[in-house]
Amino acid sequence: MTQLPQQLGPVCVDIAGFTLTDEERARLRHPLTGMVILFTRNYENREQLIALCADIHTTRPGILISVDHEGGRVQRFREAFTAVPVMRDLADREDANEAYEAAGIVLAAELRACGVDFTFAPVLDVDYGRSGVIGNRSLGRTPLEVTTHAEHLIRGLRRGGMASCGKHFPGHGWAEADSHTALPEDERAYEAVVADMAPYGALHELASIMTAHVAYDAFKGEIATFSAALLKGELRDRLGFKGLVFSDDLSMKGAAGGSITTQAERALAAGCDMVLVCNHPELCDELLANLQWIRPEFFDQRFEGLRPSDMPSDDVLAHAREVLCLSVA
Numbered sequence: 001m002t003q004l005p006q007q008l009g010p011v012c013v014d015i016a017g018f019t020l021t022d023e024e025r026a027r028l029r030h031p032l033t034g035m036v037i038l039f040t041r042n043y044e045n046r047e048q049l050i051a052l053c054a055d056i057h058t059t060r061p062g063i064l065i066s067v068d069h070e071g072g073r074v075q076r077f078r079e080a081f082t083a084v085p086v087m088r089d090l091a092d093r094e095d096a097n098e099a100y101e102a103a104g105i106v107l108a109a110e111l112r113a114c115g116v117d118f119t120f121a122p123v124l125d126v127d128y129g130r131s132g133v134i135g136n137r138s139l140g141r142t143p144l145e146v147t148t149h150a151e152h153l154i155r156g157l158r159r160g161g162m163a164s165c166g167k168h169f170p171g172h173g174w175a176e177a178d179s180h181t182a183l184p185e186d187e188r189a190y191e192a193v194v195a196d197m198a199p200y201g202a203l204h205e206l207a208s209i210m211t212a213h214v215a216y217d218a219f220k221g222e223i224a225t226f227s228a229a230l231l232k233g234e235l236r237d238r239l240g241f242k243g244l245v246f247s248d249d250l251s252m253k254g255a256a257g258g259s260i261t262t263q264a265e266r267a268l269a270a271g272c273d274m275v276l277v278c279n280h281p282e283l284c285d286e287l288l289a290n291l292q293w294i295r296p297e298f299f300d301q302r303f304e305g306l307r308p309s310d311m312p313s314d315d316v317l318a319h320a321r322e323v324l325c326l327s328v329a
Contacts, residue, residue, distance in 0.1 A: 010274045013035075016281070019055070027285070039068075064306060071087055084324070091145065100153040104152070105316060109312050112311045118163060124171075125168060125173035126146055138173060143197075160312055163308070166199065168210055170216070200241055213248050245271055245272050245273045261287055275287075
């Protein structure tokens with residue numbers, strides 16, 4: 001296996017606009033940076049996105065460019081991209097499995113064509129009809145339904161040239177609050193929380209996961225992002241997950257408490273491999289200046305599993321769009 005440059009690190013940063021500033025170039029070149037995440041604010045048109053991605057890759061060879069691009073209401077780039085349907089709606093189709101695979105192909109192939117390496121998908125949270133922030137982003141109403149549909153979506157992503165990221169471990173479908181603005185709590189018993197984890201053990205092609213900023217009563221009220229019992233005990237030891245573990249954005253209210261460096265160190269110590277810090281460049285600079293990090297044994301191997309692969313042919317992409325009955329916006 002090709003070894004990654006040793007300077008790639010565990011921090012995922014973002015950028016402000018359509019092009020890189022000098023400050024952002026310095027941030028990307030920092031030894032602790034390993035990934036950049038893009039948002040809607042970084043997209044003007046397809047040509048601009050292609051140029052931006054090329055500039056990022058030139059500025060920091062080996063870095064991965066990521067985005068939250070799930071389809072439905074969480075699709076960062078829209079103009080000149082296929083409007084992929086709401087994930088929950090695909091579950092109700094008679095050809096749901098084929099539709100999920102087609103959605104994965106479209107999502108991945110269109111991003112890869114612009115130079116984006118990775119999308120944080122699929123959502124593996126169960127739709128209990130309680131969480132507004134999850135809601136119709138979910139692939140099903142039971143862990144088994146989520147697993148079945150996610151298997152086909154992940155296969156489609158891989159056929160489209162991308163790895164996958166299941167979120168939000170161990171499950172954000174029950175807790176009602178939005179972790180962007182508050183700390184959600186899941187008061188259920190251990191058995192119920194464990195049932196929601198089932199997709200993470202069953203999906204053998206899942207390359208990475210993202211943690212939930214949710215406090216679980218069954219785990220002494222610990223927030224999953226900072227819980228070794230969940231990330232090491234349940235995810236790694238019991239479920240046998242071998243991929244990379246992302247924290248959700250540490251600047252969200254659900255992760256609040258202490259300095260950004262303290263939060264990152266807690267997350268990494270609990271079992272996260274990479275941490276995201278978004279929308280606050282001053283916090284990124286603080287973290288990059290102060291984080292003490294020793295490269296874990298399997299970091300490079302897990303990171304390598306996120307690398308993009310060959311894009312599909314135009315015919316494969318066209319057929320996937322036909323399955324979804326869609327055209328490029």
